[in-house]
Amino acid sequence: MRGLLYLPGVATLRLDRDLCSGCGACLTVCPHAVFEMESGKALDSARDACMECGACALNCPAGAISVSPGVGCARAIIHGWLTGGEPSCDCGGPSDCC
Amino acid sequence: MKPLILTPKGVAPDAPCRCSSGPPDAGDGCGVLDAAPACAKQAPLSREIPGYQILSCVTGWIETAQSAGRAIPRVATRLGPLDRLGALGVRLGIGRGSYRVAPGLYAVGEPDSESCVLVTANYKLTFDSLRSELAGLDAWILVLDTKGVNVWCAAGKKTFCADELARRVDAVELKKLTPKRELILPQLAAPGVSALEVTRKTGFRVVFGPVLAKDIGRFLENGKKADASMRSVPFGLLDRLLVTPVELVAAWKTSAYAAAACLALGGIGPDVFSFSRMASQGGHALLAYAAGFCAGNFLTPALLPVLPSRSFTLKGAICGAAAALAWIMYYSASQAWSDLGAQALIIVASSSWFALNFTGSSTFTSPSGVEKEMRRAIPALAAALAAALAFWLLPRFLGY
Numbered sequence A: 001m002r003g004l005l006y007l008p009g010v011a012t013l014r015l016d017r018d019l020c021s022g023c024g025a026c027l028t029v030c031p032h033a034v035f036e037m038e039s040g041k042a043l044d045s046a047r048d049a050c051m052e053c054g055a056c057a058l059n060c061p062a063g064a065i066s067v068s069p070g071v072g073c074a075r076a077i078i079h080g081w082l083t084g085g086e087p088s089c090d091c092g093g094p095s096d097c098c
Numbered sequence B: 001m002k003p004l005i006l007t008p009k010g011v012a013p014d015a016p017c018r019c020s021s022g023p024p025d026a027g028d029g030c031g032v033l034d035a036a037p038a039c040a041k042q043a044p045l046s047r048e049i050p051g052y053q054i055l056s057c058v059t060g061w062i063e064t065a066q067s068a069g070r071a072i073p074r075v076a077t078r079l080g081p082l083d084r085l086g087a088l089g090v091r092l093g094i095g096r097g098s099y100r101v102a103p104g105l106y107a108v109g110e111p112d113s114e115s116c117v118l119v120t121a122n123y124k125l126t127f128d129s130l131r132s133e134l135a136g137l138d139a140w141i142l143v144l145d146t147k148g149v150n151v152w153c154a155a156g157k158k159t160f161c162a163d164e165l166a167r168r169v170d171a172v173e174l175k176k177l178t179p180k181r182e183l184i185l186p187q188l189a190a191p192g193v194s195a196l197e198v199t200r201k202t203g204f205r206v207v208f209g210p211v212l213a214k215d216i217g218r219f220l221e222n223g224k225k226a227d228a229s230m231r232s233v234p235f236g237l238l239d240r241l242l243v244t245p246v247e248l249v250a251a252w253k254t255s256a257y258a259a260a261a262c263l264a265l266g267g268i269g270p271d272v273f274s275f276s277r278m279a280s281q282g283g284h285a286l287l288a289y290a291a292g293f294c295a296g297n298f299l300t301p302a303l304l305p306v307l308p309s310r311s312f313t314l315k316g317a318i319c320g321a322a323a324a325l326a327w328i329m330y331y332s333a334s335q336a337w338s339d340l341g342a343q344a345l346i347i348v349a350s351s352s353w354f355a356l357n358f359t360g361s362s363t364f365t366s367p368s369g370v371e372k373e374m375r376r377a378i379p380a381l382a383a384a385l386a387a388a389l390a391f392w393l394l395p396r397f398l399g400y
């Protein structure tokens, strides 16, 4: 089941399938099921569902994935604009993750 | 007079005392410390340290051959009234910043060297929701110092990271405790933790568990495999409504400014400042802002999946427009058309603004998307506010 989707065509996610070793780590860590395995390699078939959390790029042993990670939070981005620094958030998020 | 002899454990052997009971019975364990009215001959070592308070959820202490004389607190798997009170508090934004548990090793049940090690954050709400799902299991819980922030946000901020994990594994001497060399991390820690780096630094293998604590039992039964339903982040109606109080707390400052502006602008006119006008004009503007506030903070999150458009500002504007329509129908007889126009614009703009802010609580918005949306929305919102001001103030000065 695909949940709610955000704006299409904006995610900075890039997958280089030539580098992929097919380990499946990205399928495991992605919270939005962006990847699927297709003929032994990962495929970013649901790119528009990507929230740019950075989990896949950080955990890909082959360095096949790049994404510019960050928080998708308006207040954090405004904070970043105003302070000229990194967007940072101090707000909620699901607290019942384990 | 008989001299008072202190044993090495710090207990006078025959002095009558009220001491903490030995291994207390399992259960929710609150009130452990006043359990025993009088001591048995050999009093067990009290775990209290001056200046510190034992967590109400600690039901006892575990010492294993491997723990080398260290006592590891065993925590209850049932939440007590204090836990629930605290949880309610942080939902409402009270004590949010300091709701944490001490990082380190905890136990549930009777874990031994074969039991699994679950890693989590030191936000107490997170810790509580994990342990409350572990009834009947024997496991270790390794709590990292994430500055009292939940797993996902801590991973995003990189406080939940391989370095901290390695430090903590060393500090609690986990290697002595479990020869198995395996850590179970919540999946939402993955944005902060590179599993490979953890293995390189600690020698422990990393298994990413489910997204939600409630699936942890099923995950373990499944042979530590998470199926698709445990891997994705839900954002159902209840989730959406539960995060709204946080948004409200975050919005109080904006709201205070908005209220002051409404009242001040309500009062001015050609005849300098009028308090009666401030009450009626400013009051209505404030009410319009409140209507937009509700449309953006309650209506939009509740209707999120069914509203057309993927942009949060547009979703908010749609809800705001609905509220504005109702407003106009209600006030059409009693207010001037220019005031109605201004109020409608205020409703739509504030609803849209708060909907945009809800991106921070949502679980699927990307920073690129939010930024794109903001670059378009902020000029539009500014224009709407300018138009509202013109509708509202110009007729007064032009003498309509």
Ligand code: SF4
Residues within 6 Å of the ligand: A013, A029, A030, A031, A032, A033, A034, A035, A049, A050, A051, A052, A053, A054, A055, A056, A057, A067
């Ligand atoms: S950045 Fe996050 S959401 Fe996007 S594909 Fe990678 S793991 Fe999935």
Ligand code: SF4
Residues within 6 Å of the ligand: A015, A019, A020, A021, A022, A023, A024, A025, A026, A027, A041, A042, A059, A060, A061, A062, A063, A064, A065
């Ligand atoms: S984590 Fe990297 S190497 Fe492994 S399947 Fe995904 S893209 Fe391929």
